[in-house]
Each structure stands twice: as C-alpha cells, then as structure tokens.
Amino acid sequence: MTDATALSEPVIRAEHLTAAFGPHVLFRDVSFEVRRGEVFVILGGSGCGKSTLLKLMIGLVPPAAGRVSILGTDVWSAEGADQLALLRRIGVMWQQGALFGSQTLLENVEMPLAEHTRLSPAARAEVARAKLGLVGLSEAAGRLPSEVSGGMLKRAGIARALALDPPILFLDEPSAGLDPITSAGLDALIQDLARSLGTTFVVVTHELASILAIGDRCIMLDRDAQGVIAEGDPRRLRDESTHPTVRAFFRREAA
C-alpha cells in the first residue's frame, strides 16, 4: 500500500442509500465515500434530507434501503460490543449543541470520559480542560450552557464530541444561527483540528462561505431530484458546474 492510497483510504462508505418517511421519499440511491482526513461537506437547500442523511450515517434513522459502513463496520448491523466500539470512534456536534443544561461545560465534556474510560477524576478533569482548550473555551469551563453564547455552545459541542478522540466527527449545521465572524472562527477551528489532529469531518451545512472555506469534497442533495446532483471539490463546482440548481446555489440566485 503506497502513501497515496493510504491518504485516500475511505473511512465511510455509503451505498445506494434511500431515505423515506412513509410514502414520501427524501432521496434515493445515494452512494459516496468519505476519505480519511478530509472535510466532507453534505450540502443542499432546506428540506433536501441533509440532516436525515447525517442521522442515517450515525445510526439514528434507519435507511429504507442501502447500507453505510464506518471504518469497515456496517452501521445498521453492528450490535453489542461492535456497536459500542463504533460509537466510540465517532463524535457528533448537534445543531443546537445538545449540551446537558444542568452541567457545566467541563462536566459535559467529562461525561463520555467518565462513561468510557478508566481515567481518574483528576485526570479526567485535566483531559476535559485540554479539549475545551482545543476549541478555545478554557475560560468558560465552569459555566452552564445557558450562560454562554450560541457560538460558544457549538464550540463546546465540538469539545464534547472530541472527548474520546474519535477519528471521525460529524457536524450538523455548524454555522446555523451564527454571525459571519463567529462562523468564520468556527470554520478556522474545523480546519485547524482537521490539520493538527488528522480528524475526518463530515459537515452538513448550507452556508456558502463555510462550504467554500472548509470543504475538501462535497455532495449536493436536491429535493426535486431526490438525490445527489453534484459531487466533487466545491470550488470547482462553483466555477464549472453546468447544472442549473448547482449554479443557482453557488450564485445565490432564486431557482
């Protein structure tokens, strides 16, 4: 195995995925691969099934058809110890942070460490502090989620997702509801973590600036087409795509 193939080794493989709520099909026959160390963006307009695709990849919503495997383990057939091992190797940042409101940010980050490692309480606190430091929240460690801003909530959500140092992080709408400066700061953080820790990121977003800033590769879902209408480097899609919806999306035109 050469270095070049090792770099592009797929860590997530989605094959012929179909998602449907009853008779209503969101998308069908979606296949793609996410390679180790890249920032992979799932983009598309509202209601195209981006978030559902994410939930399907992390095992929350079952696919109507098709399969997803993460690091060689099939998400929907793994059970017991296999499933736990898989869950320990992924981290998820939820759209609203989903931090536990009765615990401080530090306690939020400590929770998975307490549940899944044998670290002593003192060591755990030190590790949790390091994770909060990684996302620039050292000074807010003792605050409750209700006492911090929206951007800080998302950072804390990333810190908690990083708690067990998973090789893959899923981010659901990291820039939603943030001002451009905070959003750009979050983009810089994602790139920094991808570079310094080698983490693979799967990001669901529709923020154009964010897609162009962080995305190594992307797929674009479309509600009308019920599937993927474009795949590749987002900057090339912006400049070269001839698909009318893709062009409208990148040029911010009304379709």
Next chain:
Amino acid sequence: MAADEAPPPGAFDTHDEAGATVLALSGRLDTEAAAALWPRLVAAAAKGPAVLDIARLDALDTTGATLLLTAEAAAAGNAIRGATPAVASVLDRVRAALAAPRPKPERGLSPVARIGQAVWHGGLAARDGVAFLGELTVTAVRTLLNPARFRLRELLRHLDEAGTRAFPLTILLGFLLGVILAFQSAIPLRRFGAEIFVPNLVGISLLRELGPLMAGVILAGRTGSAYAAELGTMSVNEEVAALRVMGIDPMALLVLPRVLAGMLVMPVLSLLLTLAGLAGMTMIMGLLGFPLNTVLQQLSSWLQLSDLLGGLAKAAVFGLAIGAIGCRAGLGAGRGPRAVGDAATAAVVGGIVAIILLDGVFAVAYERLGL
C-alpha cells in the same frame, strides 16, 4: 487492513542516561492507553528531573498528549524529546490548548453573606409577588370598565380544561373520601352506639373543610402546574416578550382568563366533591343498616346553608390563589431546560401551601364572624 497494522497499545520503560531518568514511551498513546498509563507515568515523572522520550511513539491523540504534558509539568526540569512530525503536531496543539488562561475561581460567599443574599432574594421575590397581584388587580379593574376587551373564548377554553375535564377525577376522589371518612369514623362511634352521628361528622368536614381543600389540591396538581408549564414555555420561547412588543398586555390575554377560570371552577369542583363524598358516606351508612331517610334527616337537621356557602366562598379564593401562583411561576420562569419543570413544581408547591395558609385565615375569620 488498517486494523492489522495498528501499533500496539502504549507502554513505557525507565532507564538512566548520563545521570538523568529517561521514560521511553512506545506504541500508540490513545485515550485507552493513556487511561491505563496515567497514574504510573505521572508518578514516575514526579520523582525528579526526567526526560520523556517519545521518539518511538507511533500515534498520539489529544488525551495522550494531555498525559504527556501533565507528566512534563509534574516536576521541575522535566522535558519531552524526540517527537516525530505527526506526534509533534498534536502535542503542540494540546500544549497551546492547555496554556490558555483558566477561569478565575469564583470566591464563595461567607455563611453570613449567604444568609443575607437569601434574605435579599426572598425580599425581591416577595416584592415581585405583590407587584404581580397589583398588576393583576389593575388589569381586572380595567377589564371591568371595558368588558368588550375581555377574551371570553379564552375563558371558556380554560373553564373546560380546568373544570369539566376535572369532573371525573373530582367525583372519584370525593366518593372515595366520603367512604373512607364514614368507615373510619363509624368504628370508634360504634363503641358508644353513636353511629347515627356519622353523617353529622362527615357532612360538616366535607362542607366546611375537606371539599374546598381537596378540590384545591386537585386544581393545583392538574391546572396550576399546567398554567406554569404553558406560560413558562411561552416565556422561554420569547412569546410573552413578543406579546408585550406588539402592545398586547400578557396580563389581560394570558393571566386574567386563567385566574378567573380557576376562581370560577373551584366552587363547582368543591361542591361536586362534597356531594360525591356525601354519596359515598350514604352508601356506607346503608351497609351499616341506616336507611337513606335517616341519613338525610341527620344531615338536614345538623347542616346549615352557611356551612355550604362558607365552603364555596373559601373555594373561590383558593382558586384565585392557585391560578395566580401558577401564572406567576410560569411568567417568572428562568432560562434553560429545567426552567419549565421548576416553574411547574413551584406552582404546585406554592398553590398547596397557599391554600392551607388561607384555610387557617378563613378558620379564624369565620370564627370571629360567628359563621
């Protein structure tokens, strides 16, 4: 496959090199390995100047890096050497993260200051409570002067929710209460051959005390908590703020119909509970061999209309208190996921405490008035 090539879990050995202790780490220092090595490595590094040699480390995650940096800081003169580029990148990133300023520890208040703070907060809450009552009164008077502004539909909805939907529960509890009271009092009275006075005892307790009190507990549990949860969710979602900004008084739209509904349904619930209780008592008396006529005779000779009216008036005041406390708890709800739950609890606890306190006030007042 990557799994076959995965380096072994991290380990370290100790040797001396030109007078200095060298702790040589190897393998993959991930979260799991770091947790296993943590106490031993930090203890070894704390002994004195030590060099942490990480040249043979294959992989490092941020938890492992935290361990290395903790070990480095465990004693003066410790140093880390030999990081490969991949490992150095993670190590440098975590070093920067841990170097960020920590939160300043909050200075706790002294016990005396804490008592003062509690009293101050209690005083502020009492002031807010009085202000709420005042605002409610002003809104009520304004609505009386301009009845067209009153939201009748809202009132009807709340009358249904707090009243008619509570009827089955009220009848059930009242009936059981009557049965239990009659049965329990019949046992000691039988020793004196005085079972005939069971209707007197049960009737007076239900009409004057238990009817309004039990109906109040039902209203506080069913409706007071619902008011608090509903208004609490509305204020957390900024719906109450939106009303204010639109120039709509939340007092008139949200609070007044609810409080009025509480006040109007309480006498009904209390009467229903009392009647159901008397029915339950009559059933027990029938089982003890006393015919319906005897029971009615006892009741009509002993009970007066003032007993009933006094109880119903009391019930109306209880309803007012429970409704106002529930709405106040909801509108005053804080932020965060626990706020709505806290508001509902405060509404139920506050409502029950309030009706029992008010019951005491009524007992004294009725006694003075000779009722």
